[in-house]
Each structure stands twice: as structure tokens, then as C-alpha cells.
Amino acid sequence: MKKADLEAYRQRLMLLRARLCGDVSALAKSALHGAAEQGGAASSMPIHMAELGSEAFEQEFNLSVMETEEDAISSIDAALRRIEEETFGTCTGCEGTIPKMRLNAIPYAPMCVRCAEQEEAH
Structure with a gap:
């Protein structure tokens, strides 16, 4: 970034x-x-x-x-x-890039949407 x-x-x-x-x-x-x-x-x-x-x-x-x-x-x-x-801007789950759209919505987001959904499911 x-x-x-x-x-x-x-x-x-x-x-x-x-x-x-x-x-x-x-x-x-x-x-x-x-x-x-x-x-x-x-x-x-x-x-x-x-x-x-x-x-x-x-x-x-x-x-x-x-x-x-x-x-x-x-x-x-x-x-x-x-x-x-x-x-x-790096996902703490998969180490991929967190999209700017997500960071603009939730600037403190530590994970991409996919990893966040997986964590909430568990």
C-alpha cells in the first residue's frame, strides 16, 4: 500500500x-x-x-x-x-490483500470478508 x-x-x-x-x-x-x-x-x-x-x-x-x-x-x-x-491492509487470516472498499467501510478491519465470515461461523 x-x-x-x-x-x-x-x-x-x-x-x-x-x-x-x-x-x-x-x-x-x-x-x-x-x-x-x-x-x-x-x-x-x-x-x-x-x-x-x-x-x-x-x-x-x-x-x-x-x-x-x-x-x-x-x-x-x-x-x-x-x-x-x-x-x-494485509489479512491476518489468509495474508491476502484486504480490498480498499472494505478498509474504507471499516478502516480497522484486520481480515478480508471471506476470512471474517469464516471466523464468525466458528
């Missing part, structure tokens, strides 16, 4: 990483704020059981999104390492 292409992907990955880190930070603050409210003054306590369930669901949802985004950040970090090691 050309150096200009690698630099363009590196920039995209860095921007995506920064955005996801901001999202994770905001979700963590939201989860902490919700936990502080539940342990705080009685006036902030939900009155109905349904409200308690809604708050628990929202907190679980936020934690799930945080986990997914943290996984994406780890994948982005791995892609940035592959750029430094000059192996970016």
Missing part, C-alpha cells in the same frame, strides 16, 4: 478513535451521574417501580455501548500498530 494511503487511513483511524473515546467518556459520566442520583437524596428517587426498571435498563444499555466502543478502540489501536509495522 502507498505511503499516502497509509497516512490517510492513519488520520481516519485517529479521528475515529478520538470520537469514540469522547463517546465512552460521556457514557461513563452519564452512568456515574445516574449511580450518584440513585444513592443521593430521597427527592431524586423514582416513585414507581417502572421508573426503577427504566433507569436500570438505561444504565445497562450505556454499559453495553461503552463495552462495544471500547472493543472498537482496541481494534483501532491494533490497526494503528499494523500501519506502523507496515502490515496494514
